Amino acid sequence: MTAVATALRELWGLFVEDASLTLGILVCVVIAAWALPALGLREAWRGPVLFVLLAIVLSENVRRSARR
Amino acid sequence: MIGLHDEAAIYAKETAALARDGGGTPRLRARLDGVALATSFKGVTLEGLEVIFIVIATGAGGLLAPAALGATLAGSLVILAGLGLRRPLARVPENTLKFAVGVLLSAFGVFWIGEGLRYPWPGEDLALLALAGGFSVIALLAVAAVRRSRRPA
Numbered sequence: 124m125t126a127v128a129t130a131l132r133e134l135w136g137l138f139v140e141d142a143s144l145t146l147g148i149l150v151c152v153v154i155a156a157w158a159l160p161a162l163g164l165r166e167a168w169r170g171p172v173l174f175v176l177l178a179i180v181l182s183e184n185v186r187r188s189a190r191r
Numbered sequence: 192m193i194g195l196h197d198e199a200a201i202y203a204k205e206t207a208a209l210a211r212d213g214g215g216t217p218r219l220r221a222r223l224d225g226v227a228l229a230t231s232f233k234g235v236t237l238e239g240l241e242v243i244f245i246v247i248a249t250g251a252g253g254l255l256a257p258a259a260l261g262a263t264l265a266g267s268l269v270i271l272a273g274l275g276l277r278r279p280l281a282r283v284p285e286n287t288l289k290f291a292v293g294v295l296l297s298a299f300g301v302f303w304i305g306e307g308l309r310y311p312w313p314g315e316d317l318a319l320l321a322l323a324g325g326f327s328v329i330a331l332l333a334v335a336a337v338r339r340s341r342r343p344a
Contacts, residue, residue, distance in 0.1 A: 133233060156308055170310040174301055174322060178329050181297075185333040189340055
């Protein structure tokens, strides 16, 4: 069981380096998928808005990491 | 955030540790080394999974065979290039390489998310260049900001 738990933890670690950054990215994707169309944003602007959201999440993560 | 480090020194340290764990005599080293196997397997699994996802995403809609063939050819080329260029590649500054790869992966990742959400990217595939440029600017500004904040007062 310990070996299985270790293997799962290693597999998780391969995909998720920083859980807060991962969560932030997922929130941005959810906003892009549902909130932007619901707000009636023109299709041509949704990609650039997605980029801006992700850039904000990335910058905030760097700021927090630098303070640690 | 990962700080600057010496890849050559880390590689030497890790291989020494693996040699120590695998046994000191040539006879013992000739057997299958579980530690080295697990380490390499872990490193390659993630990249292999990425390839699978890219092939599936590219090949969706009846193009799976060409996508798989393209990935196989690319994989073969990369292996040959890695064998032939390993010495000159080892001279490329590691952190510069990681920075460039990070920017490109981020740009492609955002682009593919948009494609998956059926966004019409301005300029279509050329949006990749804009995304790469955007992430480069943000990353460079972030590096400058972190350096400034860590400068002694």
